[in-house]
Amino acid sequence: MSAAAGAEAWGLAGLASNDPGDIHFDIVLRGYDREQVDERLRFLGDELATAEQALAAARERTAGLEEELASARGELERRVPDPDVGFGNRVEKILRLAEEEAAEIRQRAGTRPRRSSSRPGPRPSSSTPCAMMSSSGCVAPRTCSTSTSTRPGSPTDSRGGSPERRVAWSPRTGED
Template identity: 45%
Template sequence: MENTVSEPETLPESDVRFPIVLRGYDRRQVDEYVRVAEKRIDRHEKARRVAERRLAKAQVPAPRAAEPDDAAGLGRRIEKILQVAKAEAAEIREQARKEGDELRAAAEKAAAEAEAARAETELAARRDAEQIIARAEEEAAAVRAAHQAVLDRLGQIVGVVEEVRDRFGGEAEGESTGEPEEAVPSLA
């Protein structure tokens, strides 16, 4: 099998890839990687000690190195992660509540504007309908008046025709030939 672990300085830890073999990773490669990582840790530890000695000589107190994570340290880290996650969840909930309130307020405003527009449209339609009805009633009154004028004029004509018939009716009876009269006097 091919060894994918190389010199400690040439391959960053995030680029390490282990080929998958039957039932997991190749143990030799994992063991080799762990050995290389331990060497790297030893080298860094030596460099840290050297730096601490230099700092001590310079009369500058050296910062304490963090203890390697053990089970208790891991529990504290998980607890911190959970606290951060809870804080972020609370922040997300609060943001969602604010957005919901804003959306609700916008919807209520839109509903109020729609109701005002509906009322305004209804009022305008009512005014238009009243104007149309008033014009129709005026036109109907004018038509009734014209109709009445025509009826009155017809009544006058009937009266004149009856008067003419009464006046000339006697003469026409004596000379009646059975033919209708050809000329009717003017009513003007």
């Protein structure tokens, strides 16, 4: 039986209030009615025990939530990559692709026979599409313009120069 129910059973319903101003004990010959005071003390003891249990449960819940929060933060730190590391990986991939493309261009240039012009002076330039390709598609479409001219003293130059090849890279526009 709860303290409030016990107070009502004895006709002491006013003793179950939590507001100290609402508590009135009957005055008897030697002070206050002992049964009313004892009942009030039991009621307050029960309330205190209930509050202590609720406090202990709240502390346990708080400790559990703090552990869960720490675990979630640790998991988040493991899952979120460091932005600097991701940037470095992308740059490394772009550089590797550029090196591969340069090696391929050098290889093609070395295996192709050179054409020699029988007449001195610059040759008309030619444009061929060139692009850095990755697994996701075209990274940097460009047009490669080449032209050959003669340096002074080349065999094709009347002054004895050698042919010089120039390569100019320009961004590809949407008009191509």
